[in-house]
Amino acid sequence: MLIKKSEDIKSSEITSKASYLNRRNFMKGAVLATTATATGFLYRSLTRTSRSSTAADAANQPVQLVSPSGEKLTTLQDITHYNNFYEFSTNKGAVADKSKGFVTHPWTVAVEGLVNRPKVFDIDDLAKLGPPEERIYRLRCVEGWSMVIPWLGFPLAKLLDLVQPNSSAKYVEFTTLYDSARMPNQNTNVLDWPYVEGLRLDEAMHPLAILATGLYGDTLPPQDGAPVRLVVPWKYGFKSIKSIVKIKLADSQPSTTWNMYAPREYGFYSNVNPRVNHPRWSQARERRIGEFGQRDTLLFNGYQDEVASLYDGMDLRVNF
Numbered sequence: 001m002l003i004k005k006s007e008d009i010k011s012s013e014i015t016s017k018a019s020y021l022n023r024r025n026f027m028k029g030a031v032l033a034t035t036a037t038a039t040g041f042l043y044r045s046l047t048r049t050s051r052s053s054t055a056a057d058a059a060n061q062p063v064q065l066v067s068p069s070g071e072k073l074t075t076l077q078d079i080t081h082y083n084n085f086y087e088f089s090t091n092k093g094a095v096a097d098k099s100k101g102f103v104t105h106p107w108t109v110a111v112e113g114l115v116n117r118p119k120v121f122d123i124d125d126l127a128k129l130g131p132p133e134e135r136i137y138r139l140r141c142v143e144g145w146s147m148v149i150p151w152l153g154f155p156l157a158k159l160l161d162l163v164q165p166n167s168s169a170k171y172v173e174f175t176t177l178y179d180s181a182r183m184p185n186q187n188t189n190v191l192d193w194p195y196v197e198g199l200r201l202d203e204a205m206h207p208l209a210i211l212a213t214g215l216y217g218d219t220l221p222p223q224d225g226a227p228v229r230l231v232v233p234w235k236y237g238f239k240s241i242k243s244i245v246k247i248k249l250a251d252s253q254p255s256t257t258w259n260m261y262a263p264r265e266y267g268f269y270s271n272v273n274p275r276v277n278h279p280r281w282s283q284a285r286e287r288r289i290g291e292f293g294q295r296d297t298l299l300f301n302g303y304q305d306e307v308a309s310l311y312d313g314m315d316l317r318v319n320f
């Protein structure tokens with residue numbers, strides 16, 4: 001695995017990064033309204049320990065971009081130059097260059113299947129679904145590294161509510177663009193194209209699951225999944241499918257790319273779980289990109305208070 005170290009961020013730089021972002025938010029005004037409530041909630045989502053909290057609690061949190069437990073945002077440089085995006089390259093350091101100039105306009109996302117109101121959304125209409133919220137989430141790759149990323153986006157539930165899933169809809173399937181003229185590594189057979197992913201409907205409706213259209217206060221760069229990608233922070237990174245063109249409601253569990261590739265190694269659920277090892281390596285610890293050493297991996301990537309109830313009564317070793 002290619003390991004790229006970036007210098008540690010000093011607290012003074014965190015402060016300036018925070019004010020940079022707030023300035024950006026202010027400048028974008030109507031387009032980007034990061035409310036104290038939303039950010040407080042997100043901030044708590046990131047820093048949550050075992051203590052439970054209320055919404056009022058969360059609303060009183062100051063807007064912050066770094067947690068008191070010392071989790072710093074990963075630098076924009078690392079977020080945009082250490083990427084898994086096999087449609088462009090299997091080399092994490094090469095994706096930024098290979099995806100440069102990737103055209104994301106025009107772009108449509110078809111939302112179809114078991115819904116009352118199927119609709120093809122133009123990417124600009126998607127952006128108008130509401131002011132993007134800022135969501136600072138951990139991203140834990142199944143390979144054993146992690147980042148902290150300030151996304152811009154909106155709850156996936158918002159989109160699903162618009163199309164009205166019918167009562168037989170139980171799963172959601174996501175598909176990435178398949179166009180080898182624009183995604184050159186689709187000319188190879190490293191994976192079965194197009195890249196597909198899936199969630200159970202209740203997972204997809206969970207408020208932490210978002211469609212991201214930006215990061216660090218700006219438009220989503222191609223290498224991070226422009227123009228729109230899924231972010232499911234309690235699951236391994238490969239569930240967060242990039243450059244989505246289709247979202248389909250279904251009554252049975254959809255096929256997913258990495259599960260088809262190696263079913264013993266990558267399950268459908270793929271919840272971050274330090275107690276369930278990958279057959280070829282431990283998942284107990286992780287390397288935070290830009291930092292030295294390793295840290296413990298948290299159950300559900302630290303979002304257990306929010307999401308554990310989705311899996312009540314399930315054996316997470318069987319449903320890995």
Ligand SMILES: Nc1nc2c(c(=O)[nH]1)N[C@H]1C(S)=C(S)[C@@H](COP(=O)(O)O)O[C@H]1N2
Nearest residue numbers: 083084085086141176195224237238240242
């Ligand atoms: N279409 C598509 N989506 C994808 C991938 C990919 O190769 N193709 N890689 C996944 C993996 S393994 C990870 S860890 C994350 C990485 O997201 P990032 O590059 O924005 O950090 O994207 C996921 N989504």
Ligand SMILES: [Mo]
Nearest residue numbers: 141142237238
């Ligand atoms: Mo990953």
